[in-house]
Structure formats: structure tokens, C-alpha cells
Amino acid sequence: MDDAHxxxxxxxxxLARVLADGTLQSLAQAIATCGPEWSLRRQQAAQVVPxxxxxxxVYELLAAWxxxxxxxxxxxxxxALRTAAAAVKAEREAQSVELLWTGPLTSGATxxxxxxx
Numbered sequence: 648m649d650d651a652h653x654x655x656x657x658x659x660x661x662l663a664r665v666l667a668d669g670t671l672q673s674l675a676q677a678i679a680t681c682g683p684e685w686s687l688r689r690q691q692a693a694q695v696v697p698x699x700x701x702x703x704x705v706y707e708l709l710a711a712w713x714x715x716x717x718x719x720x721x722x723x724x725x726x727a728l729r730t731a732a733a734a735v736k737a738e739r740e741a742q743s744v745e746l747l748w749t750g751p752l753t754s755g756a757t758x759x760x761x762x763x764x
Contacts, residue, residue, distance in 0.1 A: 651716035655727050658708040663731035666701060671732045674705065679725035685713050688721075 663671055677691040689709055696702045712724060 651719055652723075654711055655708075655716050655719050655724060656731070658711055659724075659727040659731035660735065662704055662708060662728065663735040665704065666696070668732055668736060670696060670701075671728055675725040675728040675732075678721050678728070681721055685709070 662674075666674070673695045674692060677695050678688065681688045681691050689706065692705045692709060693702055696705050712719060
């Protein structure tokens, strides 16, 4: 993988970790169908991601794409975003949280298991 594609991949994963899946899919669609003008790409991204902090991350991706990886096509970037979204989703689904009580026994409070309800 060359440097440009590695940069895009890292940026896509970073976005996939913080954006909701639906938002990321909408962003990928907007990028895949965007025109060649960078200002239009920026506008379309702003419409898809309304939160300023998250939009700033999208702008970072677009700036890196424009400056460091302009040979990457919109379709390739959209695919990278969709692939990163799928990978992050699979990673999240593989994780689980279990409650474990290790404290002292209490005489007044009883614990009720939710799977007994």
C-alpha cells in the first residue's frame, strides 16, 4: 500500500470510530457522487455532518485527500470509508461488557439478575 492510500485508510478509520454508521455511509455516498471541485466536496460534507467538531475531522480528511493523495478517486475514498465503517462495526460487535461484583457482601441490599426477569 502506498503512502497516499495508507493516509486515506488511517483517516477513514479515525472517522469511522467517531461518526455514527448512518452518517458515515451518507458521507461516503456524498463523496462518491461529488464533482471535481474541492469547494463543492467540502460543501457536501458539511451538509452530511452538521456537528462542528465532527465536521472538522471530515475537513481534515478532505484536506489530506486534496494535498497528499489527490490521485485517490472519490470512489476509492468512499470505499475506504465504507470498509472502515464495516471494520469498526465488527470490532464493536465483538466486544461485550459484563458486570462483576467483587465487593463485600451486604446484608440489606439484594442484587437481582436481569436475565431472571
